[in-house]
Amino acid sequence: MIQRVFNFLSTTALLTAAFTAASASAPDTEAPSAGMLPGQDEIRDTATAVVDTARVAGIDDLLARLGDKRVIYIGESHDRYEDHLNQLRIIRGLHEQGHDLAIGMEFFQQPFQAALDAFVAGEISESELLKRTEYFTRWRFDYRLYRPILRFAREHDIPLIALNLPKEITDQAGDGGIDSLIPEHAALIPADIDRDDPAYRERVEAVFAMHPKDDDADFEHFLDVQLLWDEGMAARAAGYLRGHPDKTLVVLAGTGHVEYGHGIPDRVARRIDVPAATVVSGKMRPFDPALADFILYPQRVELPATGLLGVMLDTESGGEGLGIDGFSENSGAKAAGVEAGDRIVSVGDSAIDSYADIRIALMDSRPGETLPVEVLREKMIGGSERLTFDVELH
Structure with a gap:
């Protein structure tokens, strides 16, 4: 000392x-x-x-x-x-x-x-x-x-x-x-x-x-x-x-x-x-x-980066899950087949009903990790369907 x-x-x-x-x-x-x-x-x-x-x-x-x-x-x-x-x-x-x-x-x-x-x-x-x-x-x-x-x-x-x-x-x-x-x-x-x-x-x-x-x-x-x-x-x-x-x-x-x-x-x-x-x-x-x-x-200490879905969320509209308004550049969700207008209902093992749910679901994830993302997608005829995509986080 x-x-x-x-x-x-x-x-x-x-x-x-x-x-x-x-x-x-x-x-x-x-x-x-x-x-x-x-x-x-x-x-x-x-x-x-x-x-x-x-x-x-x-x-x-x-x-x-x-x-x-x-x-x-x-x-x-x-x-x-x-x-x-x-x-x-x-x-x-x-x-x-x-x-x-x-x-x-x-x-x-x-x-x-x-x-x-x-x-x-x-x-x-x-x-x-x-x-x-x-x-x-x-x-x-x-x-x-x-x-x-x-x-x-x-x-x-x-x-x-x-x-x-x-x-x-x-x-x-x-x-x-x-x-x-x-x-x-x-x-x-x-x-x-x-x-x-x-x-x-x-x-x-x-x-x-x-x-x-x-x-x-x-x-x-x-x-x-x-x-x-x-x-x-x-x-x-x-x-x-x-x-x-x-x-x-x-x-x-x-x-x-x-x-x-x-x-x-x-x-x-x-x-x-x-x-x-x-x-x-x-x-x-x-x-x-x-x-x-x-x-x-x-001395400087950095937290490890958290994985990102690469989506822009609609946190205002009601309904099940969270709506997707768009995507960031190089979005893993978009690359996996998720579309604007889909509603995210689960990420990994976590159900999604709010913005907090998304943040909590991804908190311990890492870039490069792949997680299943379930969405609701409106069909042209006959209501909506549930689809699951394997999304590589960025």
């Missing part, structure tokens, strides 16, 4: 030391099998260096320094698997230290808490969890990124806490601001929303300037959405901490909700005074010691 005094290192030297520590501490990490239930030895750790305000160190040192915290915020880039493996590594380490944990998650919305409870209790399957939480229409990022964390929580009976406000609320605020919310939705948002932090406003303005937007985009509405996300998640986290004084809460959220403490952390602190720490990845951003209490420098 490399340990050096932060004050004596230039930024360049510090980053060099961090990457040296990462490359020396472990070999390149391979992604685990997507179907794997992670346990103590089944997920390989990412090779990660840690920078805190005093030194360059490693994950084990980080865990020791988190031991007295009641709430730990771990920022993520949603599509970076190494970030999620580090989240799991910290959760696992804290659990092994004997902490009574709960995990707060940005990527599940508060009305679906009962589904998370049922999943942890072993009452519903992973597939049922994804359907009940409407995961694929409300979050959309590859579920396999988060799967090891959720399975670890279920294996060890660690509560999962849905932090985010319903999408319907933030969508409406984006269109018309907080004042446009219907009474039913207004009743679900925190009563105390702090708009007076100039540093927070400045950061949101910088994001708004870079954000693709229409000519009529309104910054104040954009700010309202950010405030609702951060205040909503903070109120939920603070309420959980207050109601469960023996728990250590690990909050998983996008780095923008954690860095500099301006998003969730300072809004939790406004509601409840508990020892806290922030952890973010320093990859792909300029080094700034004010970014967080601890900055991670993990």
Whole structure:
């Protein structure tokens, strides 16, 4: 392990030391099998260096320094698997230290808490969890990124806490601001929303300037959405901490909700005074010691590609299965004989009634794999017929 005094290192030297520590501490990490239930030895750790305000160190040192915290915020880039493996590594380490944990998650919305409870209790399957939480229409990022964390929580009976406000609320605020919310939705948002932090406003303005937007985009509405996300998640986290004084809460959220403490952390602190720490990845951003209490420098880890049918789906029309509007270039489904207008009713062993069913059926597939796809096809005369095609996934 490399340990050096932060004050004596230039930024360049510090980053060099961090990457040296990462490359020396472990070999390149391979992604685990997507179907794997992670346990103590089944997920390989990412090779990660840690920078805190005093030194360059490693994950084990980080865990020791988190031991007295009641709430730990771990920022993520949603599509970076190494970030999620580090989240799991910290959760696992804290659990092994004997902490009574709960995990707060940005990527599940508060009305679906009962589904998370049922999943942890072993009452519903992973597939049922994804359907009940409407995961694929409300979050959309590859579920396999988060799967090891959720399975670890279920294996060890660690509560999962849905932090985010319903999408319907933030969508409406984006269109018309907080004042446009219907009474039913207004009743679900925190009563105390702090708009007076100039540093927070400045950061949101910088994001708004870079954000693709229409000519009529309104910054104040954009700010309202950010405030609702951060205040909503903070109120939920603070309420959980207050109601469960023996728990250590690990909050998983996008780095923008954690860095500099301006998003969730300072809004939790406004509601409840508990020892806290922030952890973010320093990859792909300029080094700034004010970014967080601890900055991670993990090696890149890629998930294996998922197989694709190569179809464009009609998710709006009713009827059995899902309709096919068209095909992508080099579509395996089209090559196998599937036609536009067909309705997919099964893929492999999975019945298809919704978009979530398609995503779940293909989640652990690979390009080049062949799966039977059953469709309904309308005949010119006499209703429809069921046809099965062997489709090579791309």
